[in-house]
Amino acid sequence: MAVECKEVIANAEPEPELEDKSDATEKDDNSSVGEILRAAGIDTDDDDPTEPVLTARMWVLGIGFCIVVSGLNTLYTLRNPSITISSAVVLLLAYPLGKLWEKAIPSWNVPLGAWSFNLNPGPFNKKEHILVYVMSNLSIYVRLGADVLTEQQMFFGYKAGWGFQIIMTMAGFFVGLSLAGIFRSLVVLPHELVWPGLLGTSALTSTLHGSKEKNAQAIESFGFTTWKISRYAFFSLVFCISFCWYWFPDFIFPALSYFAFPCWIAPKNTVVNQLFGMKSGMGLLPLTFDWSQISYVGSPLVVPSWAIINVFGALVFWIWIVAVACYYTNTWHSAYLPFQSSSVFDNTGSTYKAAKIVNKASRYQLDVAKYEAYSPVFMPVTYALNMFGLSFATLTSLVVWMFLEKRQEIADAMRRVRHKFAKGNIKELFASDHSQNAEVPMWWYLCTTLLALFLAIFSVEYWDVELRWYGALLACAVAVFFFSPLALVYATANQKINIDIFCRIVAGFVFEGRVLANIWFFNLGYVTTIKGLYFCQDMKLGIYFNIPPRKLFIAQCGGIIAGTLSSVCVLNWGLGNIQGVCTNDAVNGFSCPFSRTHFNTSLIWGAIGPRRFFNNKTGYHSLLYFFIIGAVLPVIVFVARRRYPKSAILQKFHVPLFLGGLNYLPPATGTTYGSWALVGLAFGWIIRKRLYAWWYKFNFVLSAALDSSVSVAGVVIFFAIFFSGASSHFSWWGTKVYKDTCDWKGCSYLPIPESGKFA
DSSP: OHHHHHHHHHTSOOOOOGGGTTTGGGOOTTOOHHHHHHHTTOOTTOOOTTSOOSOHHHHHHHHHHHHHHHHHHHHHTTSSSOOOOOHHHHHHHHHHHHHHHHHHSOOOEEEETTEEEESOOSSOOHHHHHHHHHHHHHHHHHHHHHHHHHIIIIISOOOOOHHHHHHHHHHHHHHHHHHHHHTHHHHTSOTTOOOGGGHHHHHHHHHHTTOOOTTOSOOOBTTBSOOOOOHHHHHHHHHHHHHHHTHIIIIIOGGGTSOOHHHHHSTTOHHHHHHHOSSSSOOSSOOOSOHHHHTTTSOGGGSOHHHHHHHHHHIIIIIIIIIHHHHHTTGGGGGGSOSSOSSOBOTTSSBOOGGGTOOGGGTTBOOHHHHHHHOOOBOOHHHHIIIIIIHHHHHHHHHHHHHHHHHHHHHHHHHHHHHHHSTTTHHHHTOOOOSTTOOOOHHHHHHHHHHHHHHHHHHHHHTTOSOOHHHHHHHHHHHHHHHHHHHHHHHHHOOOOOOHHHHHHHHHHHTTTBHHHHHHHHIIIIIHHHHHHHHHHHHHHHHHTTOOHHHHHHHHHHHHHHHHHHHHHHHHHHHHHSTTTTSTTOGGGOOOHHHHHHHHHHIIIIIIOHHHHHTSTTOGGGGGGHHHHHHHHHHHHHHHHHHOTTOHHHHHOOHHHHHHTTTTTTTSOHHHHHHHHHHHHIIIIIIHHHSHHHHHHHHHHHHHHHHHHHHHHHHHHIIIIITTTGGGGOOOHHHHTTTSSHHHHTOOSSOOOTTSOOO
């Protein structure tokens, strides 16, 4: 695998000298793969096959970081605002620890039966460093499963116990790993699939390990005479400045983070707050001084400009035009609710109280009489439009888009698989190649698939979670069907497309009225695909740094076990010991915001069900037309491209991104996406075009420095200020002004009628 990628990149277009980049400024985001990889410090030809990989140092650091960071990220998922200890932080912290091990630990050979290992095999190398990162990277998506476990236990009251939590979490991980392995020839190996989310990681790793910088001559940019500073020095400088600055928007002056100053001027004007607000409003003035807000959906510095334009176009059209028109015409009674919110509401404008219609006494099934006496579910307009309408359109658009645009690649991959299973070639499936860069045999992934299915089926059959064995198999089939298109979008645009609503609807029909079945169908059908995307990303990173695929596989499996155990232990501690956890009165904001959002969706599709939801008088059945929109739009664009092949707009128009690119909204807002797009276009388009030499040398390093510094600062501030209680003694205008607004309080455009109900 690594050899194949080496040959591709070696044959890529040679890099011109930086002085001759005037022509390169006219390039678009379809520049050569080699150019992008070199800018991120990736050079697959720079490899020493004798470097040790699975060392004692790597295992100690990898498992240690995986346990600590998985536990902390699981804990933080219960908190609002949430904190994520990103893998960039682990990448940064692992380097000095690895170098300290290199200098301090003696080089002793330790016998271990027939084998032996050396405590200090030499310099801490990039391959060890990347494997530590890969193992800790599990901590980012272990929290996805923790959210579902929290939802079941705290919002629906079913405590399945430690056994279920461990087995189901591992099942989800192994389904994701199996998906990545089975589809790797389609979504990982092709050299044109760069996986942009890795570029910052690659730049940071290469910077820390002092990779040689080509063309490091003086660079004129930003009004300075020269930029002779090295990438490492630049990273250090930006990291320190960003670390210090983040104290202001996060603690000292949080209004800088929520910088919707028109709302401060007119705090009680509903329309002004809805237009410019960045919590429950449209965010028409996307201005913020907080990198964590700008990068909420991922660093914009690593995303191709064409992808950013598609997502920003979706924001303008669907949220700032269509959603606004629906809201102010009171479509679906939405004007009685906030313009945007992650909550669902009843007909009095209050947050929907699910305990009135489904609880433990009813075995988590809908009490129809109580439901009819209480209220239908009402959604804010952005929730209805994006989480439902656009999600429907995205599903059909993905299928049609894959057929029209990627059918040749899929056919080639299927022919390769058929060839391996053909008579006389079945031995290739179980071939044993013990060379340094031998590919992972397919039978390894078949084994993880069988293990995953066994764990999933055992979990749903042994514990009373309402999802039977055929439900688990159906959920995994959904994941298999949608995985390749989701991976292709993520590999090119660094944007995740949601299929969670499709999983909810299928479960709602098959297991009507069974909310727990809906939860776990969603987990096995959707959450596993997200985990699979991260596993694919790690595989691509292994190619970039020449890590033997089999050793990468072993490290991933070790991380699965360590991350699962750490996450489950911390989750049970948090739910059992934090006062008021998962309530609005929880200490330190441990109100479980992500699980609450999942709970709202589970309520709609699991308890109420799609039949009852779309047949009520509210009119949400009109959202089903988005299925047709999603199926037709790719065909229109495909035909238009053939008719006008020279149209730049049509060639860059990406239908699945235009329909599904806003998948973080809500809780992300117009300000979040707007600021993300502006910063991304400023660097990826303007600076890349006008100051190419600067962009080439520093862009991805800047992304890594900002991401890691904000993550480290967030952890320090949380423990030093918020967790210690010191923040309770600090208050001034800058900490309160943005909260004393209709935007923060979620005011509605229309007042609730005097009868107390609007429907």
